Amino acid sequence: MKGVQAVVIGASAGGVSALFTVLGGLPSGFAIPIVCVLHLPDDRHSRLAEVLQRRLLRPVCEARDKQPLRPGQIYVAGPGYHLSVERDFTLSLSQEPPVHFSRPAIDYLFYSAADAYGAGLLGVLLTGANEDGAQGLAYIKNSGGRTIVQDPRDAQVALMPEAALALHQPDHILTLSGIEQLLAALESSAC
Amino acid sequence: MTSERNTDIEIRLLIEAIYLKYSYDFRNYSGASIKRRILHALRQFGCQTVSALQERVLHDPGMFMQLLQYLTIPVSEMFRDPGHFLALRNEVVPLLRTWPSIKVWIAGCSTGEEVYSMAILLREEGLLERTIIYATDINPHSLDKAKQGIYSMQNMLDYAENYRIAGGRRDFAEYYTAAYGNAIMDSTLRENVTFADHSLATDSVFSETQLVSCRNVLIYFNKELQDRALGLFHESLCHRGFLVLGSKESVDFSAYSDRFEPLVKPERIFRKS
Numbered sequence: 001m002k003g004v005q006a007v008v009i010g011a012s013a014g015g016v017s018a019l020f021t022v023l024g025g026l027p028s029g030f031a032i033p034i035v036c037v038l039h040l041p042d043d044r045h046s047r048l049a050e051v052l053q054r055r056l057l058r059p060v061c062e063a064r065d066k067q068p069l070r071p072g073q074i075y076v077a078g079p080g081y082h083l084s085v086e087r088d089f090t091l092s093l094s095q096e097p098p099v100h101f102s103r104p105a106i107d108y109l110f111y112s113a114a115d116a117y118g119a120g121l122l123g124v125l126l127t128g129a130n131e132d133g134a135q136g137l138a139y140i141k142n143s144g145g146r147t148i149v150q151d152p153r154d155a156q157v158a159l160m161p162e163a164a165l166a167l168h169q170p171d172h173i174l175t176l177s178g179i180e181q182l183l184a185a186l187e188s189s190a191c
Numbered sequence: 192m193t194s195e196r197n198t199d200i201e202i203r204l205l206i207e208a209i210y211l212k213y214s215y216d217f218r219n220y221s222g223a224s225i226k227r228r229i230l231h232a233l234r235q236f237g238c239q240t241v242s243a244l245q246e247r248v249l250h251d252p253g254m255f256m257q258l259l260q261y262l263t264i265p266v267s268e269m270f271r272d273p274g275h276f277l278a279l280r281n282e283v284v285p286l287l288r289t290w291p292s293i294k295v296w297i298a299g300c301s302t303g304e305e306v307y308s309m310a311i312l313l314r315e316e317g318l319l320e321r322t323i324i325y326a327t328d329i330n331p332h333s334l335d336k337a338k339q340g341i342y343s344m345q346n347m348l349d350y351a352e353n354y355r356i357a358g359g360r361r362d363f364a365e366y367y368t369a370a371y372g373n374a375i376m377d378s379t380l381r382e383n384v385t386f387a388d389h390s391l392a393t394d395s396v397f398s399e400t401q402l403v404s405c406r407n408v409l410i411y412f413n414k415e416l417q418d419r420a421l422g423l424f425h426e427s428l429c430h431r432g433f434l435v436l437g438s439k440e441s442v443d444f445s446a447y448s449d450r451f452e453p454l455v456k457p458e459r460i461f462r463k464s
Contacts, residue, residue: 065410066417066444081439084223086413093410093439094224095266112223115199143195 001146001171004186005120006069006085007032008113010106010136012039012128014156016048021176022124023056023074025184031071032186035063035091035113037106039130040079049076065093077104084112100132110136119144122186124179126150128160138168148172148179201241202229208245213255215329216392217262219416225262232261256332263330264411267304268346270353271406272438276312277358278458283433284316287401293322294400296427298391298420299408300326303337304350307366308357309404310380315360319383325398327389334386340376342367347374391420396427403428407437414444421447425463434461 011018015038023034040046046062052074053060063075069089077083081093083104099105106125110133113121123140125133127150141147147170152158154175164170174182206217206225217225229241236257238244247254270276287293295313300306306326313319328334342350351363367374389397391408403424409417424434425447434451436442436459442451451461 064441064443065439066414068444078439081410082224084221086222088413090414090444092221092223094221094264095407095410096224096227096264097266108223108227111227115195115223115226 001122001182001186003120004032004122004146006113006117007034007122007124007183007186008085008109008140009034009036009124009126010038010110010128010133010160011036011126012102012106012130012132012157012160014127015039016051018126018150018156018176019052020055022126022179022183023052023058025180026056026058027184027187029072030058030187033069033071033073033075035069035075035083035085035109037077037083037104037109039102039106039128039132040077040104042080042103046079052076063091063093065091067091077109079104082108084108085116086112087116089116100130102130102132106133107136111139114140114143114145117145121145122148124148124150125161125164126176127155127157129157130160131163133160134163134167137164137170141168141170146171148174148182150179151175198230198241199226201245202226205229205241205245205248208249209255212249213252214393215259216390219392219413219419220411221413224411228261228264232258235261259330260332263301263333265301265330265333266407267301268353269304269308269350270357270359271304271308272458273353273356275435275438275458275460276308277356278455278460279435280312280316280358282455283402283435283460284312284318287318287433288316290401291321293318293402294325294398295322295402295404296325296327296398296400298327298389298403298405298424300328300337300386301330301333303333303340304342305404305406306337306384307340307376307380310384311354311359311366312357314380319380322383324384325400326384326386329388329390331388334388338381338386340378340381342374342376344369344372344374391423392416396423398427399429400427400432401429402433402435404435406435407440409436409440418446421445421451425450428463430463432463434463435459436461
């Protein structure tokens with residue numbers, strides 16, 4: 001998979017352990033920014049970034065408003081705010097109403113990142129009990145980007161990947177370990 | 192993809208048309224969110240394209256007022272992020288007290304929830320009588336609501352809980368009268384409040400202030416406009432004045448990062464340095 005400039009990942013129920021797996025194989029010099037929206041309870045604080053960083057031994061931070069995307073950094077959306085990627089490759093937060101009962105919404109990250117990166121974007125949709133992300137993933141594909149859907153048979157909760165597959169034919173349907181291998185090899189195939 | 196490209200062009204043209212015709216400047220709002228809000232309005236108004244919406248907005252000021260309700264985001268609650276108000280009470284009020292008269296600017300006050308929260312806090316600290324609060328927003332409908340001070344009774348229960356965690360000292364129900372499912376805020380709370388139409392994108396500073404509260408407004412601005420707004424706040428604030436922002440906002444990525452120093456960092460309370 002050539003020319004990927006950024007990766008966006010969405011997940012809901014079962015998402016934390018799924019993220020551990022798919023991000024677990026990244027090589028140490030990995031230099032593509034990765035932005036994740038995981039559905040979270042609408043509390044003020046989340047320890048997701050901390051937990052991921054300790055587990056992955058890679059730089060992970062909670063996404064902040066106006067923060068520029070840096071190579072190799074992993075960003076996770078905090079609770080209570082939608083997360084978008086702007087066309088100048090910075091992040092932005094907003095408080096529009098929840099989408100599919102969720103704020104942050106995966107769709108909003110996917111739409112905005114597709115507008116920013118076009119064909120340079122890779123979108124990944126994992127396990128979840130909700131249809132959020134399905135339309136956004138199709139939009140990534142429509143905008144020239146690449147898409148991966150977790151194999152519903154491999155997903156802890158199949159609804160989210162199934163919703164995505166009902167809307168478009170992704171480039172790959174893979175298990176978590178298949179996605180892990182693909183992400184790990186991204187850079188060696190980058191042009 | 193072609194239609195998407197068209198949409199992006201049309202959105203730019205619409206925003207430009209709104210600026211030329213109505214002087215509302217959304218040109219430096221964060222692109223992703225403004226695009227979603229315009230597309231949402233498009234569906235609500237039953238327009239096929241943004242160009243069609245533009246035609247209606249350009250020729251019908253009433254239509255523009257309706258669109259404005261979509262372009263601004265009136266998400267607010269009283270004592271939102273109670274820890275923030277607790278920190279204001281404990282860390283800022285003792286310093287604010289040292290000024291003989293106090294001016295507070297609530298920029299982007301929306302429907303007024305922040306205004307009443309601030310007024311209640313200042314009253315309980317014995318400061319409201321010597322404070323003038325300027326409450327500004329670009330949306331006249333929101334300002335009208337803020338002036339009326341009438342809120343759904345349902346929300347009041349949540350607000351009462353926020354108020355309690357925020358260090359409230361009384362029964363929250365003392366601050367409003369319940370009627371027909373609504374809560375009507377005690378009008379003496381707004382005796383020293385001036386509500387005014389003011390745009391952080393196009394207007395300038397109107398007063399020296401000791402405290403500026405601008406919560407969950409800057410996130411909708413791009414960096415350039417964010418810098419403009421922070422510049423206005425910096426100019427308005429007196430020496431060592433206070434700036435309070437929303438729970439996910441900071442001055443870190445702005446041109447003013449070294450002109451405000453954190454006082455209570457997790458609660459987004461800064462001081463002019």
